[in-house]
Amino acid sequence: MQITKQADYALRAMRYLSSLEPGKRAATSFIAKEEHIPPSFLAKIVSQLSIAGLITTSRGARGGVSLARTPEEISVLEVVEAIDGPITLNECVLHPEACEFGDDCPLRPVWQESQAALVERLKNTNFGQF
Numbered sequence: 001m002q003i004t005k006q007a008d009y010a011l012r013a014m015r016y017l018s019s020l021e022p023g024k025r026a027a028t029s030f031i032a033k034e035e036h037i038p039p040s041f042l043a044k045i046v047s048q049l050s051i052a053g054l055i056t057t058s059r060g061a062r063g064g065v066s067l068a069r070t071p072e073e074i075s076v077l078e079v080v081e082a083i084d085g086p087i088t089l090n091e092c093v094l095h096p097e098a099c100e101f102g103d104d105c106p107l108r109p110v111w112q113e114s115q116a117a118l119v120e121r122l123k124n125t126n127f128g129q130f
Contacts, residue, residue, distance in 0.1 A: 018071035018127035025064030052082035072128035
């Protein structure tokens, strides 16, 4: 499994925002420059993160973006899923009927356990840890 470039950029932007003092905002142009994110890509990412309730945005001279919650309250999983959707290592994990072998598939438990471990790790990693 590989996250999309968009999710990687979102994680970089969130890590940057988590490094700011509480209540501080950053201009998206500054985040893009500091984190090496194409500005047009970042605009779309900011929109998705805002819709997911992970950041707040404001326009104007004192505008910018900031975290909607403390860094400790935002998990890596939330950011990845806000951009890429739910993590799925194999279709059969969510839809067992998609597999020709159904419940008899010897690999399905491997996919289920691996996905559960990955999701748990990302859920337990928050931006206060960076």
